[in-house]
Amino acid sequence: MQRRTFMKGCVALGASSVILPQVSILEASEPKSKTRIFFVTNSYNLKHENTKGLTKLWVPLPQETSYQKVSDFKFSSNATNAYVTDKNSYKARTLYAEWKNGGEKVLEVTYTITTYERNSDLSKATASTKYPKDVVHYLKPTAHIPTSGKVKELALKITATSKTPLEKAKAIYLWVTENMYRDNAVVGCGVGDAGKAIEQNIMGGKCTDISSVFVALLRSVGVPAREIFGIRLGSSRYSKACGSSDEKGLAKITGAEHCRAEFYLDGSGWVPCDPADVAKVILTEKMTLNDPLIKEVREYFFGNWEMNWMGYNTARDFVLTPTPAQKPLNMFGYPYAEVEDEVLDYYAPAAFTYSFNSQEKL
Numbered sequence: 001m002q003r004r005t006f007m008k009g010c011v012a013l014g015a016s017s018v019i020l021p022q023v024s025i026l027e028a029s030e031p032k033s034k035t036r037i038f039f040v041t042n043s044y045n046l047k048h049e050n051t052k053g054l055t056k057l058w059v060p061l062p063q064e065t066s067y068q069k070v071s072d073f074k075f076s077s078n079a080t081n082a083y084v085t086d087k088n089s090y091k092a093r094t095l096y097a098e099w100k101n102g103g104e105k106v107l108e109v110t111y112t113i114t115t116y117e118r119n120s121d122l123s124k125a126t127a128s129t130k131y132p133k134d135v136v137h138y139l140k141p142t143a144h145i146p147t148s149g150k151v152k153e154l155a156l157k158i159t160a161t162s163k164t165p166l167e168k169a170k171a172i173y174l175w176v177t178e179n180m181y182r183d184n185a186v187v188g189c190g191v192g193d194a195g196k197a198i199e200q201n202i203m204g205g206k207c208t209d210i211s212s213v214f215v216a217l218l219r220s221v222g223v224p225a226r227e228i229f230g231i232r233l234g235s236s237r238y239s240k241a242c243g244s245s246d247e248k249g250l251a252k253i254t255g256a257e258h259c260r261a262e263f264y265l266d267g268s269g270w271v272p273c274d275p276a277d278v279a280k281v282i283l284t285e286k287m288t289l290n291d292p293l294i295k296e297v298r299e300y301f302f303g304n305w306e307m308n309w310m311g312y313n314t315a316r317d318f319v320l321t322p323t324p325a326q327k328p329l330n331m332f333g334y335p336y337a338e339v340e341d342e343v344l345d346y347y348a349p350a351a352f353t354y355s356f357n358s359q360e361k362l
Contacts, residue, residue, distance in 0.1 A: 034117035036307060037361040038233045039110070044354045046105040046337060046344070053340030054098065055105050058320050060229070060312040060332050061093040062113055068310050069114045077107040087321040092313035092332050094320065113233070115307035118272045122303055127164040128266040131224055135264050138224040142317040144330060145212060146195040147220040154198055155217040165223045169263050172217045173275055173302050178289065179203055180210050182279040188347040189259050189333060192227070192316075207259040207276035208331065214261050214275050224264035229333030230311040232256040233358045238297055241284035242277050243308040249360035254349050256356070257333045258309060274301040 046055055061084065062070050075082065075095060082097035099105045131139075141147040158175045162168040183204030192208035194216035202209075211227045218225035234251045236242035245251035258277075262270045278298050281287070287294050300306075317328045325341040334346035335354055344352050 034307070036115045036234070037112065038115070038310075039112050039359045039361070040233070040310075041357045041359075042109040042354065043356075044105075044107040044109075044335065044352075046099075046339075047351075047353055048339045048342075048344065052102045054100055055337065055339050056322075056324065057097045057105075057107065057335060057337045058324065058332075059095040059097075059107070059109060059335050061095055061109075062111075062230070062310045062312055063093055065311070067116045067118050067305070067307060071112045071114070073109075073111040075107065075109045078104070079107060082107070085321055088315065089318050090313055090315035092315040092318070092320075094332075096322065113310050115233070115310060117307050118305040120268055120271045120303040122166060122265070122268055122271070124267040125164070125166045125265040126267040129165065129222055130266065131264060135224045138226045138264065138314075139219050139222065141216075141219070143328070144191070144193050144195070144317055145216045145219065147216060149195070150199045151195060151216050152220040155220040158217065159221050165263075165265055166268075168221050168223055169218060169225075169265070169271070169273075170302065172214060172221075173273060176210060176214045176217070176275045177278045177298055180205065180213060180275070180279060182206065182210075182276075182283040184283070189229075189257050192259070192331060207280070208333070210276040210279055211259045211261040211274075214273070215263075218263050226262055226314045227316065227331075228260050228262060228311040228314050229331055230258060230260065230309055231333075231356065232258050232309050234308045234360045236306055236308050238293070238300075238306065239281045239285055241280045242306065245358070245360060249362045251358045251360070253356045253358050254354065259331075259333060260305065260309070260311070271303055272305040273303070274305065277301060 044057065062068060064070055077097055079097040080100045084095050086093050095109060097107050159168040159171050162171045180203045186206045190206035190209035192212035194212040197209060197213050215225040215227055231253055232243040233253060234243055234245045234249060261273045264270050278301055281297050282294055285293060313332055315332045317330060319327045320329055325338050326343050336346055337344040346352060349355065
């Protein structure tokens with residue numbers, strides 16, 4: 001089979017035509033400590049029975065923020081067309097590729113990402129609820145993040161004695177980490193249907209499920225909140241549940257997608273949280289909330305992120321560009337592909353197919 005000449009691209013991630021950094025003034029003031037550097041390789045080789053149809057692939061790319069910086073971004077492919085775009089309502093950075101003919105369909109993406117541990121100063125938080133325009137967006141409901149009905153009823157009950165946004169956020173965080181649990185039977189990261197979870201009392205789930213309930217409860221009592229979809233990159237100092245690698249820093253991260261959460265406080269900016277990993281450590285280490293490690297992890301993940309992880313985007317219930325067959329898309333933490341409008345199963349990397357690797361600079 002004669003192979004077509006590979007398309008190659010090198011995109012400067014700081015280019016204003018491509019990147020619109022989602023960095024607030026307050027977020028940018030976070031200390032740059034505990035720096036880690038990872039070299040990431042993402043490989044795609046789409047296989048499907050219908051090899052002659054138009055094949056389209058959307059790949060989520062890491063966002064540029066104060067806590068993660070991307071460099072040396074490159075991609076190579078035999079695609080008919082491929083480009084980077086952020087033209088969607090969440091400005092989720094995307095590498096789009098399409099193949100108009102049959103045969104193998106390959107794409108390789110590489111980049112270096114430098115991460116900085118996130119530590120918030122909650123002492124700067126005020127009781128003000130006057131939020132910037134771009135923050136107010138994260139008070140609005142979506143199809144999977146309702147803010148009324150049973151969701152609001154529960155949130156009001158949880159925060160009945162809370163006066164400030166910080167007190168409300170802490171009360172909801174404690175409730176979620178006490179009442180929700182990790183269910184490994186859930187496919188992928190979970191659907192993240194907060195309304196269904198609360199209305200039907202489905203307290204078991206994975207990271208998107210747990211983070212979505214956390215976010216919905218916060219929004220319903222006037223605290224801006226959002227999920228951030230991303231992927232683990234390497235080892236954690238707390239537990240293998242939060243990330244692992246070999247002795248040389250190599251991590252096979254196919255299937256390591258992970259959803260985290262943030263909420264916004266006037267004076268402190270966006271505050272990182274990870275209630276889902278509290279639940280995962282409890283399950284993996286076979287512990288309870290009373291064990292010292294869980295107490296430490298539970299306290300740490302309210303206001304801090306260990307950055308052996310990178311974030312892609314905050315998108316929920318939105319439409320990709322160019323417009324795919326599946327719209328709106330629930331979330332964009334996995335690659336998304338179609339062959340003649342038939343959606344490939346992005347939860348099944350071996351059938352899709354794709355593989356991800358991360359090499360930490362030790």
